[in-house]
Amino acid sequence: MAIHRENIKDCFVQEGKMALPNQYFAGRVGSRFIIALRDKKKILGVKCDKCNKVFVPPREYCERCMSRLDENWVELSNEGVITNYTVVHYNDKHLPRKAPYILALIKLDGADTPFPHIVEDLDPGKVTIGMKVKAVFAKETTNTIMDLDHFEPV
Protein backbone atom coordinates (compact mmCIF):
# COMPACT_ATOMS: atom_id res chain seq x y z
CA MET A 1 0.00 0.00 0.00
CA ALA A 2 2.53 2.54 -1.07
CA ILE A 3 1.68 6.24 -1.04
CA HIS A 4 2.64 8.32 -4.02
CA ARG A 5 1.91 11.97 -4.43
CA GLU A 6 -0.12 11.08 -7.50
CA ASN A 7 -2.11 8.50 -5.58
CA ILE A 8 -5.09 10.59 -4.72
CA LYS A 9 -7.87 8.23 -5.69
CA ASP A 10 -8.75 7.58 -2.04
CA CYS A 11 -8.89 11.25 -1.08
CA PHE A 12 -12.26 12.59 -0.16
CA VAL A 13 -13.85 15.50 1.61
CA GLN A 14 -15.59 15.34 4.96
CA GLU A 15 -18.47 17.77 5.26
CA GLY A 16 -19.32 19.02 8.70
CA LYS A 17 -20.88 21.78 10.71
CA MET A 18 -19.48 23.60 13.66
CA ALA A 19 -21.78 25.32 16.11
CA LEU A 20 -20.33 28.18 18.11
CA PRO A 21 -22.37 29.17 21.15
CA ASN A 22 -21.98 32.89 21.40
CA GLN A 23 -23.03 35.63 23.73
CA TYR A 24 -22.89 39.28 22.83
CA PHE A 25 -23.27 41.92 25.51
CA ALA A 26 -24.34 45.30 24.18
CA GLY A 27 -22.92 47.12 27.19
CA ARG A 28 -24.64 49.89 29.15
CA VAL A 29 -24.38 52.46 26.39
CA GLY A 30 -25.30 50.04 23.61
CA SER A 31 -28.25 48.71 25.60
CA ARG A 32 -29.69 52.17 26.13
CA PHE A 33 -29.31 52.90 22.42
CA ILE A 34 -31.13 49.73 21.37
CA ILE A 35 -33.84 50.09 24.03
CA ALA A 36 -34.60 53.60 22.69
CA LEU A 37 -34.89 52.18 19.16
CA ARG A 38 -37.10 49.38 20.40
CA ASP A 39 -39.44 51.15 22.83
CA LYS A 40 -39.44 54.81 21.80
CA LYS A 41 -38.58 54.55 18.10
CA LYS A 42 -35.87 57.11 18.68
CA ILE A 43 -32.25 57.28 17.67
CA LEU A 44 -29.98 58.42 20.47
CA GLY A 45 -26.45 59.71 20.20
CA VAL A 46 -23.95 61.10 22.67
CA LYS A 47 -22.41 64.55 22.54
CA CYS A 48 -18.92 65.66 23.45
CA ASP A 49 -19.32 69.22 24.68
CA LYS A 50 -15.60 69.85 24.49
CA CYS A 51 -15.24 68.85 20.83
CA ASN A 52 -18.82 69.86 19.99
CA LYS A 53 -19.39 66.54 18.19
CA VAL A 54 -22.37 64.23 18.28
CA PHE A 55 -21.60 60.53 17.89
CA VAL A 56 -23.99 57.86 16.71
CA PRO A 57 -24.05 54.96 17.45
CA PRO A 58 -23.29 56.21 20.96
CA ARG A 59 -20.04 55.35 22.65
CA GLU A 60 -18.70 55.77 26.14
CA TYR A 61 -15.70 57.96 25.37
CA CYS A 62 -14.94 60.72 22.88
CA GLU A 63 -12.46 59.42 20.33
CA ARG A 64 -10.78 62.82 20.15
CA CYS A 65 -10.39 64.03 23.72
CA MET A 66 -11.26 60.85 25.69
CA SER A 67 -13.95 62.63 27.70
CA ARG A 68 -16.67 60.46 29.14
CA LEU A 69 -19.82 60.88 27.11
CA ASP A 70 -22.28 58.38 28.55
CA GLU A 71 -24.15 60.95 30.61
CA ASN A 72 -24.59 63.39 27.76
CA TRP A 73 -27.29 61.86 25.58
CA VAL A 74 -28.93 63.66 22.68
CA GLU A 75 -31.93 62.70 20.64
CA LEU A 76 -31.35 62.73 16.91
CA SER A 77 -33.69 63.21 14.03
CA ASN A 78 -35.05 60.13 12.32
CA GLU A 79 -34.05 61.72 9.02
CA GLY A 80 -30.67 62.19 7.46
CA VAL A 81 -28.60 62.35 4.31
CA ILE A 82 -26.75 59.56 2.49
CA THR A 83 -23.04 60.40 2.58
CA ASN A 84 -21.83 57.22 0.90
CA TYR A 85 -23.18 53.84 -0.15
CA THR A 86 -22.44 50.47 -1.61
CA VAL A 87 -24.71 47.97 -3.32
CA VAL A 88 -24.38 44.41 -2.03
CA HIS A 89 -24.55 42.03 -4.97
CA TYR A 90 -24.09 38.63 -3.37
CA ASN A 91 -26.22 36.43 -1.18
CA ASP A 92 -25.05 34.76 1.99
CA LYS A 93 -26.98 33.38 4.90
CA HIS A 94 -25.52 35.85 7.39
CA LEU A 95 -26.54 38.87 5.32
CA PRO A 96 -29.68 40.77 6.37
CA ARG A 97 -31.26 41.08 2.91
CA LYS A 98 -31.45 39.37 -0.46
CA ALA A 99 -29.09 40.89 -3.04
CA PRO A 100 -29.07 43.42 -4.48
CA TYR A 101 -29.60 45.84 -1.63
CA ILE A 102 -28.20 49.21 -0.64
CA LEU A 103 -25.95 49.62 2.36
CA ALA A 104 -25.50 53.33 3.00
CA LEU A 105 -23.75 55.65 5.40
CA ILE A 106 -26.36 58.06 6.67
CA LYS A 107 -25.59 61.29 8.48
CA LEU A 108 -28.60 61.88 10.66
CA ASP A 109 -29.70 65.47 11.20
CA GLY A 110 -28.00 66.57 14.39
CA ALA A 111 -25.20 63.98 14.22
CA ASP A 112 -21.58 64.47 13.22
CA THR A 113 -20.78 60.86 12.39
CA PRO A 114 -22.38 58.77 9.66
CA PHE A 115 -24.38 55.74 10.60
CA PRO A 116 -24.44 52.59 8.41
CA HIS A 117 -27.78 51.00 7.54
CA ILE A 118 -29.90 49.47 4.81
CA VAL A 119 -31.84 51.67 2.41
CA GLU A 120 -35.00 50.18 0.93
CA ASP A 121 -37.81 51.24 -1.38
CA LEU A 122 -35.23 52.53 -3.80
CA ASP A 123 -33.80 51.01 -6.98
CA PRO A 124 -30.11 50.30 -6.26
CA GLY A 125 -29.27 52.02 -9.52
CA LYS A 126 -30.96 55.23 -8.39
CA VAL A 127 -29.18 55.82 -5.08
CA THR A 128 -27.16 59.04 -4.91
CA ILE A 129 -25.01 60.81 -2.35
CA GLY A 130 -26.93 63.64 -0.72
CA MET A 131 -30.28 61.87 -0.95
CA LYS A 132 -32.59 62.48 2.03
CA VAL A 133 -33.79 59.36 3.85
CA LYS A 134 -35.85 58.59 6.95
CA ALA A 135 -35.82 55.74 9.46
CA VAL A 136 -38.41 52.97 9.42
CA PHE A 137 -38.64 51.03 12.69
CA ALA A 138 -39.28 47.31 12.98
CA LYS A 139 -42.72 46.05 13.95
CA GLU A 140 -41.33 42.89 15.50
CA THR A 141 -38.44 43.87 17.73
CA THR A 142 -35.42 41.65 18.34
CA ASN A 143 -33.26 43.65 20.77
CA THR A 144 -30.76 44.29 17.99
CA ILE A 145 -29.81 47.16 15.70
CA MET A 146 -32.46 45.71 13.35
CA ASP A 147 -35.12 47.26 15.61
CA LEU A 148 -34.38 50.14 13.28
CA ASP A 149 -35.42 48.10 10.25
CA HIS A 150 -34.18 50.28 7.40
CA PHE A 151 -34.15 53.75 5.88
CA GLU A 152 -36.24 54.86 2.92
CA PRO A 153 -36.25 57.98 0.74
CA VAL A 154 -38.17 60.94 2.16
Place this chain on the structure above:
Amino acid sequence: MAKYYGVAVEDIFNTMEERFRREGAKGVDALFGYNISGEGGGKWQVTVKDENLRVEKTEGTLEGCSVMLNADAETFVGVTIGKIDAGEAFSSGKISVDGDIGLLTNVLPKIFTKFTPPAKDVIPKDIIDSMEDRFRADKAEGVDMTIGYDLTGENGGKWSAKIKDQTCKIEEGLVPDCTVTLQMDAKIFVGLNLGLIDGTAAFTSGKVKIEGDMGAAATSAALFEKFQVAGAEEAEELISLKCVPSIDERFATGPVMARWFEGLKEKKFYATKCPKCGRTQIPPREICANCRVRCTEFVELGPKATVTYIDTVYYASPDPLTGSIRETPYAGVYVMLDGATEEENFVHELKKEEFDRIKPGMRVRPVWAEKRTGGFRDLLYFEIDD
Protein backbone atom coordinates in the same frame (compact mmCIF):
# COMPACT_ATOMS: atom_id res chain seq x y z
CA MET B 1 -39.88 48.15 65.38
CA ALA B 2 -40.55 51.17 63.23
CA LYS B 3 -39.10 50.92 59.75
CA TYR B 4 -38.41 53.59 57.20
CA TYR B 5 -37.79 52.56 53.60
CA GLY B 6 -37.81 49.00 54.98
CA VAL B 7 -34.95 49.75 57.38
CA ALA B 8 -34.99 50.27 61.14
CA VAL B 9 -32.61 52.74 62.79
CA GLU B 10 -31.22 49.87 64.86
CA ASP B 11 -30.28 47.96 61.67
CA ILE B 12 -27.83 50.70 60.81
CA PHE B 13 -26.12 50.62 64.21
CA ASN B 14 -26.23 46.83 64.51
CA THR B 15 -24.34 46.41 61.23
CA MET B 16 -21.61 48.92 62.11
CA GLU B 17 -19.39 46.19 63.51
CA GLU B 18 -19.35 44.28 60.22
CA ARG B 19 -19.08 47.44 58.15
CA PHE B 20 -16.10 48.70 60.16
CA ARG B 21 -12.90 49.16 58.16
CA ARG B 22 -9.88 49.00 60.43
CA GLU B 23 -7.55 50.51 57.83
CA GLY B 24 -9.89 53.49 57.40
CA ALA B 25 -9.89 54.12 61.14
CA LYS B 26 -6.13 54.54 61.39
CA GLY B 27 -5.26 57.55 63.53
CA VAL B 28 -8.90 58.36 64.30
CA ASP B 29 -9.78 59.03 67.91
CA ALA B 30 -13.36 60.20 68.08
CA LEU B 31 -16.64 59.74 69.87
CA PHE B 32 -19.69 60.02 67.61
CA GLY B 33 -23.01 60.77 69.23
CA TYR B 34 -26.34 60.09 67.56
CA ASN B 35 -29.53 61.54 68.90
CA ILE B 36 -32.30 60.06 66.79
CA SER B 37 -35.80 61.25 67.60
CA GLY B 38 -39.16 59.77 66.70
CA GLU B 39 -40.40 56.20 66.59
CA GLY B 40 -37.59 53.67 66.45
CA GLY B 41 -35.08 56.31 67.48
CA GLY B 42 -32.79 56.52 70.49
CA LYS B 43 -29.31 57.58 71.50
CA TRP B 44 -26.14 55.86 70.38
CA GLN B 45 -22.49 56.39 71.12
CA VAL B 46 -19.91 55.18 68.65
CA THR B 47 -16.32 55.20 69.84
CA VAL B 48 -13.49 54.85 67.36
CA LYS B 49 -10.03 54.65 68.95
CA ASP B 50 -6.82 52.72 68.26
CA GLU B 51 -8.44 51.12 65.23
CA ASN B 52 -11.15 49.69 67.42
CA LEU B 53 -14.87 50.24 67.40
CA ARG B 54 -17.45 50.31 70.16
CA VAL B 55 -21.14 50.89 69.49
CA GLU B 56 -23.45 51.42 72.48
CA LYS B 57 -27.06 52.37 72.83
CA THR B 58 -27.45 54.68 75.79
CA GLU B 59 -30.33 55.96 77.84
CA GLY B 60 -28.42 58.80 79.42
CA THR B 61 -27.14 62.02 77.94
CA LEU B 62 -24.59 62.12 75.16
CA GLU B 63 -21.66 63.91 76.67
CA GLY B 64 -18.12 64.55 75.54
CA CYS B 65 -18.86 63.65 71.94
CA SER B 66 -16.46 64.88 69.28
CA VAL B 67 -19.48 65.36 67.08
CA MET B 68 -23.18 64.85 67.65
CA LEU B 69 -25.83 64.32 65.02
CA ASN B 70 -29.47 65.14 65.69
CA ALA B 71 -32.13 63.90 63.31
CA ASP B 72 -35.51 62.25 63.23
CA ALA B 73 -35.54 58.54 62.55
CA GLU B 74 -36.96 58.80 59.03
CA THR B 75 -34.43 61.39 57.92
CA PHE B 76 -31.56 59.44 59.46
CA VAL B 77 -32.49 56.24 57.65
CA GLY B 78 -33.25 58.08 54.42
CA VAL B 79 -29.89 59.82 54.36
CA THR B 80 -28.02 56.65 55.31
CA ILE B 81 -29.49 54.59 52.49
CA GLY B 82 -29.31 57.45 50.02
CA LYS B 83 -33.04 58.12 49.67
CA ILE B 84 -32.73 61.63 51.10
CA ASP B 85 -30.09 64.10 50.05
CA ALA B 86 -27.86 64.82 53.05
CA GLY B 87 -27.13 68.41 52.01
CA GLU B 88 -30.83 69.22 51.70
CA ALA B 89 -31.67 67.58 55.01
CA PHE B 90 -28.95 69.64 56.63
CA SER B 91 -29.91 72.98 55.10
CA SER B 92 -33.60 72.45 55.83
CA GLY B 93 -32.72 71.78 59.45
CA LYS B 94 -33.89 68.16 59.54
CA ILE B 95 -30.38 67.21 60.51
CA SER B 96 -28.30 69.29 62.84
CA VAL B 97 -24.75 68.72 63.90
CA ASP B 98 -22.90 69.85 67.01
CA GLY B 99 -19.15 69.70 67.01
CA ASP B 100 -16.68 68.78 64.30
CA ILE B 101 -18.83 68.24 61.21
CA GLY B 102 -15.77 67.17 59.21
CA LEU B 103 -15.73 63.93 61.18
CA LEU B 104 -19.12 63.03 59.72
CA THR B 105 -18.55 64.16 56.17
CA ASN B 106 -14.92 63.13 55.64
CA VAL B 107 -13.91 60.63 58.27
CA LEU B 108 -17.05 58.52 58.67
CA PRO B 109 -17.21 57.29 55.04
CA LYS B 110 -13.64 56.00 55.42
CA ILE B 111 -14.37 54.11 58.61
CA PHE B 112 -17.53 52.33 57.48
CA THR B 113 -18.54 50.68 54.26
CA LYS B 114 -21.90 51.88 52.98
CA PHE B 115 -25.00 50.49 54.62
CA THR B 116 -27.08 48.44 52.20
CA PRO B 117 -30.57 47.42 53.22
CA PRO B 118 -31.00 43.66 53.46
CA ALA B 119 -32.79 42.16 50.50
CA LYS B 120 -36.27 40.97 51.35
CA ASP B 121 -36.84 37.34 50.52
CA VAL B 122 -39.31 37.09 47.70
CA ILE B 123 -41.87 34.31 48.01
CA PRO B 124 -44.05 32.93 45.21
CA LYS B 125 -47.16 34.60 46.66
CA ASP B 126 -45.58 38.04 46.09
CA ILE B 127 -45.11 37.17 42.46
CA ILE B 128 -48.53 35.59 41.97
CA ASP B 129 -50.29 38.47 43.77
CA SER B 130 -48.72 41.01 41.45
CA MET B 131 -49.64 39.12 38.26
CA GLU B 132 -52.97 40.87 37.75
CA ASP B 133 -51.20 44.24 37.98
CA ARG B 134 -48.41 43.14 35.71
CA PHE B 135 -50.81 41.77 33.10
CA ARG B 136 -50.44 43.43 29.69
CA ALA B 137 -53.91 43.54 28.21
CA ASP B 138 -52.57 44.94 24.94
CA LYS B 139 -50.55 41.75 24.35
CA ALA B 140 -53.42 39.41 25.17
CA GLU B 141 -55.78 40.03 22.30
CA GLY B 142 -57.51 36.79 21.43
CA VAL B 143 -55.69 34.86 24.16
CA ASP B 144 -57.86 32.39 26.04
CA MET B 145 -55.93 30.14 28.39
CA THR B 146 -55.55 29.11 31.98
CA ILE B 147 -52.10 28.65 33.42
CA GLY B 148 -51.78 26.44 36.47
CA TYR B 149 -48.91 26.88 38.89
CA ASP B 150 -48.07 23.91 41.07
CA LEU B 151 -45.21 25.04 43.28
CA THR B 152 -43.69 22.55 45.66
CA GLY B 153 -41.45 23.03 48.67
CA GLU B 154 -41.27 25.84 51.19
CA ASN B 155 -43.65 28.76 50.43
CA GLY B 156 -45.15 26.74 47.61
CA GLY B 157 -48.80 26.43 46.73
CA LYS B 158 -51.21 26.06 43.86
CA TRP B 159 -52.63 28.88 41.80
CA SER B 160 -54.38 29.35 38.48
CA ALA B 161 -54.20 32.38 36.21
CA LYS B 162 -57.24 32.70 33.92
CA ILE B 163 -56.55 34.82 30.89
CA LYS B 164 -59.57 35.66 28.78
CA ASP B 165 -61.05 38.73 27.06
CA GLN B 166 -57.83 40.65 27.73
CA THR B 167 -58.10 40.25 31.49
CA CYS B 168 -56.18 38.12 33.95
CA LYS B 169 -57.68 36.65 37.08
CA ILE B 170 -55.78 34.74 39.74
CA GLU B 171 -57.45 31.96 41.69
CA GLU B 172 -56.13 29.88 44.53
CA GLY B 173 -55.76 26.20 43.71
CA LEU B 174 -55.52 24.45 40.37
CA VAL B 175 -58.67 24.67 38.29
CA PRO B 176 -59.48 21.39 36.51
CA ASP B 177 -59.26 22.68 32.93
CA CYS B 178 -55.84 24.32 32.83
CA THR B 179 -54.45 24.87 29.33
CA VAL B 180 -51.01 24.28 30.74
CA THR B 181 -49.68 23.46 34.19
CA LEU B 182 -46.21 24.39 35.34
CA GLN B 183 -44.78 22.34 38.10
CA MET B 184 -41.58 23.31 39.88
CA ASP B 185 -40.00 24.03 43.23
CA ALA B 186 -41.04 27.36 44.77
CA LYS B 187 -37.38 28.46 44.82
CA ILE B 188 -37.04 27.82 41.09
CA PHE B 189 -40.22 29.81 40.43
CA VAL B 190 -38.84 32.79 42.34
CA GLY B 191 -35.46 32.48 40.61
CA LEU B 192 -37.11 32.45 37.18
CA ASN B 193 -39.19 35.51 37.95
CA LEU B 194 -36.23 37.45 39.32
CA GLY B 195 -34.26 36.53 36.21
CA LEU B 196 -31.69 34.59 38.23
CA ILE B 197 -32.44 31.30 36.48
CA ASP B 198 -32.61 30.77 32.74
CA GLY B 199 -36.01 29.44 31.72
CA THR B 200 -34.84 27.21 28.91
CA ALA B 201 -32.10 25.70 31.04
CA ALA B 202 -34.54 25.07 33.90
CA PHE B 203 -36.90 23.30 31.54
CA THR B 204 -34.31 21.17 29.72
CA SER B 205 -32.72 20.13 33.01
CA GLY B 206 -36.12 18.95 34.23
CA LYS B 207 -36.45 21.49 37.04
CA VAL B 208 -39.61 22.78 35.44
CA LYS B 209 -42.25 20.32 34.30
CA ILE B 210 -44.79 21.50 31.80
CA GLU B 211 -48.02 19.61 31.34
CA GLY B 212 -50.39 20.50 28.57
CA ASP B 213 -49.92 23.03 25.83
CA MET B 214 -46.19 23.87 25.63
CA GLY B 215 -46.85 26.70 23.18
CA ALA B 216 -49.16 28.36 25.68
CA ALA B 217 -46.43 28.23 28.30
CA ALA B 218 -44.04 29.94 25.93
CA THR B 219 -46.45 32.72 24.92
CA SER B 220 -47.58 33.42 28.48
CA ALA B 221 -44.26 35.07 29.38
CA ALA B 222 -44.96 37.95 27.00
CA LEU B 223 -48.31 38.68 28.64
CA PHE B 224 -46.80 40.04 31.85
CA GLU B 225 -44.50 42.87 32.77
CA LYS B 226 -41.33 41.72 34.47
CA PHE B 227 -41.69 41.17 38.21
CA GLN B 228 -39.96 43.86 40.26
CA VAL B 229 -39.05 43.46 43.90
CA ALA B 230 -41.09 46.02 45.86
CA GLY B 231 -38.99 48.96 46.96
CA ALA B 232 -36.02 47.85 44.88
CA GLU B 233 -34.65 50.36 42.45
CA GLU B 234 -35.65 49.49 38.95
CA ALA B 235 -32.76 47.57 37.47
CA GLU B 236 -31.15 49.05 34.42
CA GLU B 237 -32.07 46.90 31.44
CA LEU B 238 -29.01 45.52 29.74
CA ILE B 239 -29.10 43.72 26.46
CA SER B 240 -27.27 40.49 25.99
CA LEU B 241 -27.89 38.29 22.99
CA LYS B 242 -27.25 34.60 22.73
CA CYS B 243 -26.92 32.87 19.42
CA VAL B 244 -25.39 29.72 18.03
CA PRO B 245 -24.04 30.37 14.55
CA SER B 246 -23.48 27.24 12.54
CA ILE B 247 -20.41 27.23 10.36
CA ASP B 248 -20.12 24.89 7.41
CA GLU B 249 -16.87 22.96 7.46
CA ARG B 250 -15.05 20.95 4.82
CA PHE B 251 -12.11 18.77 5.62
CA ALA B 252 -10.07 17.33 2.77
CA THR B 253 -8.57 14.09 4.01
CA GLY B 254 -5.58 13.77 1.73
CA PRO B 255 -4.39 10.26 0.82
CA VAL B 256 -3.14 9.21 4.25
CA MET B 257 -6.11 10.23 6.39
CA ALA B 258 -8.35 8.88 3.65
CA ARG B 259 -6.89 5.42 4.28
CA TRP B 260 -7.69 5.84 7.98
CA PHE B 261 -11.32 6.75 7.32
CA GLU B 262 -11.71 4.00 4.76
CA GLY B 263 -10.41 1.65 7.44
CA LEU B 264 -13.00 2.80 9.97
CA LYS B 265 -15.68 2.00 7.42
CA GLU B 266 -14.35 -1.59 7.34
CA LYS B 267 -14.04 -1.68 11.18
CA LYS B 268 -10.25 -1.57 10.93
CA PHE B 269 -7.58 0.65 12.44
CA TYR B 270 -4.83 1.47 9.98
CA ALA B 271 -1.56 2.98 11.16
CA THR B 272 1.49 4.05 9.21
CA LYS B 273 4.75 2.32 10.06
CA CYS B 274 8.05 4.19 9.98
CA PRO B 275 10.55 2.41 7.70
CA LYS B 276 13.44 3.58 9.93
CA CYS B 277 12.34 3.27 13.57
CA GLY B 278 9.37 1.01 13.02
CA ARG B 279 6.94 3.01 15.14
CA THR B 280 3.26 2.92 14.26
CA GLN B 281 1.40 6.19 14.05
CA ILE B 282 -2.31 6.30 14.63
CA PRO B 283 -4.17 8.04 13.13
CA PRO B 284 -1.70 7.59 10.27
CA ARG B 285 0.61 10.40 9.22
CA GLU B 286 2.65 10.88 6.09
CA ILE B 287 5.95 11.53 7.84
CA CYS B 288 7.57 10.05 10.93
CA ALA B 289 8.31 13.18 12.88
CA ASN B 290 11.12 11.49 14.85
CA CYS B 291 13.07 10.19 11.85
CA ARG B 292 11.82 12.72 9.32
CA VAL B 293 11.27 10.09 6.70
CA ARG B 294 8.21 9.33 4.63
CA CYS B 295 6.07 6.45 5.92
CA THR B 296 4.78 4.38 3.08
CA GLU B 297 3.67 1.21 4.83
CA PHE B 298 0.27 0.74 6.46
CA VAL B 299 -0.30 -1.85 9.18
CA GLU B 300 -3.52 -2.89 10.83
CA LEU B 301 -3.75 -2.44 14.63
CA GLY B 302 -6.19 -3.80 17.20
CA PRO B 303 -9.08 -4.01 17.14
CA LYS B 304 -8.79 -4.74 20.88
CA ALA B 305 -6.71 -2.50 23.10
CA THR B 306 -5.34 -1.94 26.60
CA VAL B 307 -6.24 1.17 28.58
CA THR B 308 -3.27 3.28 29.68
CA TYR B 309 -4.96 6.38 30.97
CA ILE B 310 -8.43 7.76 31.69
CA ASP B 311 -9.68 11.32 31.61
CA THR B 312 -12.94 11.90 33.44
CA VAL B 313 -14.54 15.10 32.23
CA TYR B 314 -16.80 17.07 34.55
CA TYR B 315 -16.67 20.37 32.70
CA ALA B 316 -19.81 20.78 30.62
CA SER B 317 -18.35 22.14 27.42
CA PRO B 318 -20.45 22.68 24.33
CA ASP B 319 -20.34 20.02 21.65
CA PRO B 320 -18.86 21.86 18.67
CA LEU B 321 -21.00 19.86 16.27
CA THR B 322 -24.32 20.79 17.80
CA GLY B 323 -23.68 23.73 20.12
CA SER B 324 -25.54 21.95 22.90
CA ILE B 325 -23.93 21.38 26.26
CA ARG B 326 -22.52 17.89 26.68
CA GLU B 327 -23.81 15.70 29.43
CA THR B 328 -21.22 15.16 32.16
CA PRO B 329 -19.39 13.28 33.44
CA TYR B 330 -17.95 11.35 30.57
CA ALA B 331 -14.60 9.68 30.13
CA GLY B 332 -11.96 9.76 27.45
CA VAL B 333 -9.68 6.73 27.32
CA TYR B 334 -6.12 6.51 26.08
CA VAL B 335 -5.56 3.03 24.69
CA MET B 336 -2.72 1.02 23.18
CA LEU B 337 -4.22 -0.86 20.28
CA ASP B 338 -2.80 -4.37 19.93
CA GLY B 339 0.26 -4.20 17.72
CA ALA B 340 0.96 -0.52 18.37
CA THR B 341 4.52 0.45 19.26
CA GLU B 342 5.36 1.99 22.61
CA GLU B 343 3.79 5.32 23.51
CA GLU B 344 1.58 5.38 20.43
CA ASN B 345 -1.64 5.95 22.33
CA PHE B 346 -4.96 6.38 20.66
CA VAL B 347 -7.63 8.52 22.35
CA HIS B 348 -11.36 8.00 22.12
CA GLU B 349 -14.48 8.02 24.21
CA LEU B 350 -15.46 5.31 26.67
CA LYS B 351 -18.94 3.85 26.93
CA LYS B 352 -20.84 6.21 29.24
CA GLU B 353 -22.13 3.55 31.62
CA GLU B 354 -18.65 2.19 32.27
CA PHE B 355 -16.72 5.28 33.23
CA ASP B 356 -16.73 4.56 36.98
CA ARG B 357 -15.56 0.97 36.43
CA ILE B 358 -12.63 1.61 34.12
CA LYS B 359 -9.04 1.19 35.36
CA PRO B 360 -5.69 1.45 33.57
CA GLY B 361 -4.62 -1.94 32.27
CA MET B 362 -8.14 -3.08 31.43
CA ARG B 363 -8.86 -4.57 28.03
CA VAL B 364 -11.33 -2.75 25.81
CA ARG B 365 -12.89 -3.36 22.41
CA PRO B 366 -14.28 -0.89 19.88
CA VAL B 367 -18.01 -0.49 19.31
CA TRP B 368 -18.83 0.50 15.76
CA ALA B 369 -21.70 2.42 14.29
CA GLU B 370 -24.23 0.34 12.42
CA LYS B 371 -24.06 2.56 9.38
CA ARG B 372 -20.51 3.65 8.70
CA THR B 373 -19.78 6.48 6.31
CA GLY B 374 -16.01 6.86 6.51
CA GLY B 375 -16.06 9.50 9.26
CA PHE B 376 -14.77 9.65 12.79
CA ARG B 377 -18.24 8.89 14.15
CA ASP B 378 -17.95 5.40 12.65
CA LEU B 379 -16.23 4.44 15.88
CA LEU B 380 -18.76 5.09 18.63
CA TYR B 381 -16.68 4.33 21.69
CA PHE B 382 -14.66 1.66 23.47
CA GLU B 383 -16.22 -0.71 25.97
CA ILE B 384 -14.71 -3.02 28.56
CA ASP B 385 -13.85 -6.40 27.03
CA ASP B 386 -14.95 -8.91 29.63
